[in-house]
Amino acid sequence: MSKEDRVVFIRFHARGGQGGVTAAQLAVESFDGPGRAQPKFGAERMGSPTAAYAAMSKNPKLVQLQTEIYTPEIVGVLDDSLLKELDVTEGMPPGGTLIVNTEMSFDQIKKFIKRNDINIGIIDATSLSIKLLGREITNTAILGAIAKASDVFTIDGVKNALFKVFSKNIAEKNVQLVQEAYDTVEFMKTDIKLDLEKGVKKEWSHVKPELLGYKDLDTGAIWYIPGGSEKVKTGEWGPYIIKHDIEKCINCQRCFLTCPDLSIIREKQSDGTWKVVGVDKKHCKSCRNCVEVCPKGALTAELKKTGVEA
Numbered sequence: 260m261s262k263e264d265r266v267v268f269i270r271f272h273a274r275g276g277q278g279g280v281t282a283a284q285l286a287v288e289s290f291d292g293p294g295r296a297q298p299k300f301g302a303e304r305m306g307s308p309t310a311a312y313a314a315m316s317k318n319p320k321l322v323q324l325q326t327e328i329y330t331p332e333i334v335g336v337l338d339d340s341l342l343k344e345l346d347v348t349e350g351m352p353p354g355g356t357l358i359v360n361t362e363m364s365f366d367q368i369k370k371f372i373k374r375n376d377i378n379i380g381i382i383d384a385t386s387l388s389i390k391l392l393g394r395e396i397t398n399t400a401i402l403g404a405i406a407k408a409s410d411v412f413t414i415d416g417v418k419n420a421l422f423k424v425f426s427k428n429i430a431e432k433n434v435q436l437v438q439e440a441y442d443t444v445e446f447m448k449t450d451i452k453l454d455l456e457k458g459v460k461k462e463w464s465h466v467k468p469e470l471l472g473y474k475d476l477d478t479g480a481i482w483y484i485p486g487g488s489e490k491v492k493t494g495e496w497g498p499y500i501i502k503h504d505i506e507k508c509i510n511c512q513r514c515f516l517t518c519p520d521l522s523i524i525r526e527k528q529s530d531g532t533w534k535v536v537g538v539d540k541k542h543c544k545s546c547r548n549c550v551e552v553c554p555k556g557a558l559t560a561e562l563k564k565t566g567v568e569a
């Protein structure tokens with residue numbers, strides 16, 4: 260692969276409100292060439308796990324796709340509590356680099372990160388940001404650590420990016436944070452060389468071969484991927500309980516096709532058709548799209564007793 264055709268993918272894991280998306284934007288601005296930054300598709304709530312992506316290449320044609328990134332060679336984790344909830348190394352090629360904001364030692368980190376074929380960097384970005392900014396904003400520090408770990412962008416590139424994205428006042432405060440992160444990040448390195456070919460081949464590894472093919476699915480159906488959003492109990496976040504009145508329901512399927520979280524429950528009938536029978540409370544996140552599209556008022560939203568008005 261020529262230098263021109265290389266694409267560097269970075270994935271950031273954070274909690275809503277911690278600045279993961281801004282980290283991706285700053286990464287692209289730090290790179291000497293074109294790139295794109297985007298959040299993971301879907302809703303973001305304060306405190307919920309989120310992801311954001313940065314793709315950078317000297318060849319602008321290679322960074323035009325608006326897809327999620329499944330094979331990041333670099334992963335930045337802004338909150339180490341996520342290590343218990345997610346496999347943050349998923350899709351990383353051998354020789355990739357993981358940077359974690361943490362007070363943990365390498366030994367402690369290894370309890371969560373089972374891979375021995377990647378480089379791991381640790382940086383106590385939380386303490387650094389509190390010391391230098393007076394606030395827990397760790398995204399810029401992670402970029403300083405990435406600049407040390409790889410050649411994707413330089414520390415000066417990151418500093419310049421701060422002035423493009425932030426006001427002068429905020430950028431100036433972050434310059435020192437980025438530098439200290441660059442100076443103090445520690446690494447546990449692997450001997451294994453970065454193997455991007457392996458990563459590239461895994462691009463579609465999220466599609467399990469045993470899943471039905473598109474020709475086997477109903478028109479308008481969506482692939483249901485075990486281990487994906489099913490694991491995230493988004494129902495706990497929402498302020499509403501969505502109720503389905505089967506007597507009013509005419510089984511038009513509009514709610515099923517509208518629901519972003521596959522939370523409309525359907526049952527297969529003996530004649531092979533599907534019938535809407537209820538709402539999956541564990542995963543319904545109260546967006547109320549289904550309530551709006553239902554032509555018969557068969558879906559209603561009731562405020563949970565402990566919830567707050569959206």
Ligand code: SF4
Nearest residue numbers: 518543544546547549
């Ligand atoms: S409110 Fe309706 S559309 Fe929204 S997540 Fe819940 S079931 Fe799906």
Ligand code: SF4
Nearest residue numbers: 508509511512514553
């Ligand atoms: S949109 Fe309303 S009527 Fe149509 S299937 Fe859903 S609940 Fe039933």
